[in-house]
Amino acid sequence: MKAFAFFLLIFLLWSALGYTQNTSFTISGYVQGNTSGERLPGAVVYCPKTSNGTQTNPYGFFTLMLTPESKGIEVSHIGFQTKWIEFNQTHDTSFIVGLAKRDIEIGEIIVSAQKETKLMKRTGQHQLAPSQIEKIPMVLGETDLMKAYQMLPGVQSGIEGTSGMVVRGSDPGQNLILLDGVPVYNANHLFGLFSVFDSDAIKSSTLIKGAFPARYGGRVSSVLDVRMKEGNNQEIKGIVSIGLISSKIMLEGPIVKGKTSFMVSARRTYLDLLSLPYQRVLYGKNALWKYSFQDLNFKINHIVNSNNRLYFSIYNGSDAYSYKSKYSDTEKKIETEEKNGFNWGNLTSTLRWNWQPGKRFFCNTTLIYSDYTFNTNKYTKVTDRLDSINTTSVLNLKFKSGIKDFGICVDFDYAPAQNHQLRFGALFTYHQFFPGVNIVDFNNFGSIIKADTISKNHALNNNETALYIEDEWTITPQWVLQAGLRSTAFSTDKKKYLTVEPRFFLKFTPNENNSFGLAYSRTSQNIHLLTNSSVGFPTDQWVPITANVKPILAHQANLSYNQELSSTFNFSAELFFKQMKNVIEYSENANLKKDWQDIIVQGNGTAYGAEFLLNKEKGKLTGWIAYTISKSDRKFDEINEGITFPYKYDRRHDIKIVVMYPLGKRADLGINWVFTTGNAVTLPTERIFSATSFENQFYGYDYSSELYIYDRKNNFRMPNYHRLDVTINFHKKLKYFNRTLSLGIYNIYAQQNALYYDFIDGKLRSNSFVTFLPSINYVLRY
Amino acid sequence: MKNHNRSTSKNVILMVLFIGLVISGCQERYHDIELPQLKPKLVINSIFNEGERFRVNVSANLGRNSTEKYTPVTNATVNLFENGEWVEELIGGQDTINIFGDTIGKWFYFSKKTLPKAGNIYRISVEAPNYEDVIAESKVPQKTIIHVVDTTWVNVDFEKYLRVYLEMRNPSEKNWFFLGTAYLNPIFSSSGAEDVPIIGYNKRYFTFRVNDPLIGTRERRIKEDFPLFSNELFSGDIYKFAIEVNQLNTDRGIFAVDLITLSDEAYKYLQTLTDFKNNDIRYSEPVKIFSNVNNGLGIFAAMNTSCDTVWVNNY
Structure with a gap:
């Protein structure tokens, strides 16, 4: 302090x-x-x-x-x-x-806007406007903010079926995703195929992956700051979008014209209903699975007077999966009924007060509430009608985990002098963690009697306080220094952690066509996302730092160069080097039945690379080419015999091409191509015979006689991932509406990208999930 | 009207085709993957006990993708060292003790004269054509004595259990232990006499349940964790605890308890073996099996067994 x-x-x-x-x-x-x-x-x-x-x-x-x-x-x-x-x-x-809104020409897409904006641009920062995001082809035609950002350099997705955003070789838990200033702990629907952000309800978004301003903290890898629309305070506007697996509606308008406005949007998938006939054919009436997700955004704002404004916003989104089956063994007279499922969701809410006490002063006070929950349940009922006596055994396991935040933050903007812009503020958050280990033991159904012996779920309450101050100092028109400092105190029941995080960004603009940036950020993270080394499911657990588990500390340095090649082309290059301390992993041979603190280890991570972006902003054909070459590895004393190993998201090459092209006046074509090096995974490469008679003696039969050998961590590289997506949008102006009909194909050449591996009959097999996925979307804008 | 119907039918067919394409696009697809070329390694398997002949199995690793069957390496030269001094070369041959194992389980390398002694360090070196030489060693721990103090029949969840009260000596050093429970099956002479004489006993091991703050809590399951525990939190010279054995496994006759003191290598191996057999959920962490064999794979580890028996009457 x-x-x-x-x-x-x-x-x-x-x-x-x-x-x-x-x-x-x-x-x-x-x-x-x-x-x-x-x-x-x-x-x-x-x-x-x-x-x-x-x-x-x-x-x-x-x-x-x-x-x-x-x-x-x-x-x-x-x-x-x-x-x-x-x-x-x-x-x-x-x-x-x-x-005034600019009518973006059909096909026109810009990663950053006017020259002035570029002059103000920070290293490692991207902004995509909703109108731009709409034009990028997406899976099943569902416009998606997070997927759009994943088309930029240094930002990667998992693969189909995996959740999260991977920024500069970090894990998805190291991204601070803010919706109206509130952390969203799981920003994915449908196992990562869609994000929770309904693009129709979004006003603006900014992704920061380096040169972090001091006002942001709590994560070490990136910040995605998403702001919800406030609602049009002049006239009623609306959007109705009918998609292949989901539909949505957005309505905004004034309650008191020019003074109070609202925005409400809702989205719901009908995947569960669409798949019903298909399931009937496959499983008959014996089994049924259901999957659905939904979102609701609501915001209201009121201008009290020219110096005061109030906002209230709420977001509620959830996913639910369930499976039920009923089978009868007529010979043995046994009936088995099973109901399994899991659901997860976020509820976030903010109450905000903007106050302008003076011409140079601005104050924002926010009350924050965030609630992320993940629940599983397993119900099995076996009825034995043998010997005319009905005996019924029931197994019912329920498991809850999640995280709740209650917070208050105060931010000030102050301009003390012509060449200084000062920002400072404070944040207090009360965290309630419900970490748990999500295990259902399929093998031992007959003897599971005590569910509490399987799951451990102890609430952990923590306080987090952060103070920050930052200044933007225009030294000369060519030289700008943005420097800041953030300090965070995090108290657990037994230990307190204090971190001081200096940040700076120096920008040199020798002329209006060239600029250079140099940045350094120290960041810390007081919560960890506990994820296993295979597919990232929402079953990943958020866990806090404790007396034994230390916070992640990271240093990141960036060097950037930006050049206007011509009036239509812009080129930027950025080098980054990131060092992380105290990142967590499950220990080798982690027994997931134990308390999470006993099965994790902490170590170090390093990521470095270069990012290039060539952007064509004007002309008929627009778009960009992004290329990232990077390396990311981890080192833990207790894993891989202490030897450094490649991180699972260590992807050496990552190429994205986004092309937009107008097809006449009423249609436009969008094409994406993505190529990335495959993930690193741990696979057994050998098998050996365990011929010790030890187990045989004690258990009386040939037990565990074959063992699989993993020579080292992440020893296998999955094949390169690539796919091509195409969308054609047809626009028409109707009497009351603007109509857009979008036809798209995701993964047009049906590349079977591996999602995960397993061994079937001794053969290693890759399993792919989404191949050649057509889509149709119908949007009406009022 | 007719045209309208035709158009509607066409739209419905198109929509069904479209949805079919989407659903088929979301289906899982599989591809066989080749793994990199395997480096051949020797695999050693031997967990030896104080006072019993060395019994070492030598085999080779196989590719995880291969469908080959295991074959023993029968042309290996296996040398045994005691406290750093060469003592003998083990002799390969068939083993008739293991009645449940596969064919490979019948070929072992045996010591002729050397019996493991507590406190001594044993090392083997194995050489075989086409493989790198391998070396492994382990120290035989001291025996820890266990006694059956008493037995009684109890009813638990409508089932009969034999509750066995035990006490074990607390060694001065931290040790890991494995507890085994068995029923001694008499082996009768086939002489044809009316009063058939018992000429020996076969040990038939089975699982037990325990609920002890220091030993641990374990249900009676077939695929149960190895009941490994340590004396780290014991206090005093003697530690007393109780276990329960289902009546289905115990009847009138001789009941035996084995307390096996494990070497460090045996403990690590059994612990990872436990993790391995519990690791059958698709997305759990991969398990790395412990090995102390340099340049190779497998285990060469010592243990020391103390046994006590008690006569049990019918409940």
């Missing part, structure tokens, strides 16, 4: 320096869509005369200090027309800038 106080003092002195400079006047206010009244985060407010600029905060607020020679400012945002605002006055002013 002393270190934090010391750095805080330095910051205040630093900011005070700004006062000594000849400041003239301050402009501040909000940037919003002129027809919807939606506040626009990340909009660029830029003065070309002085090369001075800033970006709006997540609530659309900006403050910028100008000199009399400034004359005016340019305000721009992805997907909106740039606006020039001229000044005559030279005194402090506050105003609202309304931006």
